[in-house]
Amino acid sequence: MVGKNSLKLYLVVSLGLGLVLTGCTRTPLYIDKGFLEKPIDTVTLLPVVDIRKDKTAATINAETDVRKPIEKLFAKKGYAVRIADSFTDGAQPVPDAIVEMDVSELAKLGPTDSQNLFIFYLEDLSTSYVVMQKTSKIEASAMIVDKKNHRYLWKDKCVASVGKWGLISGLLPIQGLAVDQCLSTISRSIPKR
Numbered sequence: 464m465v466g467k468n469s470l471k472l473y474l475v476v477s478l479g480l481g482l483v484l485t486g487c488t489r490t491p492l493y494i495d496k497g498f499l500e501k502p503i504d505t506v507t508l509l510p511v512v513d514i515r516k517d518k519t520a521a522t523i524n525a526e527t528d529v530r531k532p533i534e535k536l537f538a539k540k541g542y543a544v545r546i547a548d549s550f551t552d553g554a555q556p557v558p559d560a561i562v563e564m565d566v567s568e569l570a571k572l573g574p575t576d577s578q579n580l581f582i583f584y585l586e587d588l589s590t591s592y593v594v595m596q597k598t599s600k601i602e603a604s605a606m607i608v609d610k611k612n613h614r615y616l617w618k619d620k621c622v623a624s625v626g627k628w629g630l631i632s633g634l635l636p637i638q639g640l641a642v643d644q645c646l647s648t649i650s651r652s653i654p655k656r
Contacts, residue, residue, distance in 0.1 A: 491619040491652035498616040505543040507577035512584045520589040541656030570613045580608045598626035599641040621645040
């Protein structure tokens, strides 16, 4: 007969192992079968598409807070990363127009000689401080578009919320923690090279 302590230990170890293993990878919303069979070499990071309804709820430096960390996450996975400074040559589309584009229109964005585009949509970002609790929430989605074949290779989404209690919570970089958690969540579903 199995004792109560042995059963508790088994449950704790099983739960802990399950949490560790699920933290390593996750299934994206969409992944092209060909992307799994033959991973790409280079990804071009387009500027962040900021489609937040209320941009005053939280300020963010899209370059240092989002694109640089994404570049590092791709490099850790073995991808070569190229940074695009604009969406197109000439007139720049507005974020609301980009979010409405289908895959064929998205494939026209970025440098003409790039093969695969990474597009990050910042959908919501807010930070609130209520009675000694500071909370930051982010919603974002991302995709990799194959420019040559006008198709999605990968899509995913994240919603992250980070909160801290106490007098010093107003001094903590909660928003940065929420953004980092979101980017980490998204990166876990991108296959390694």
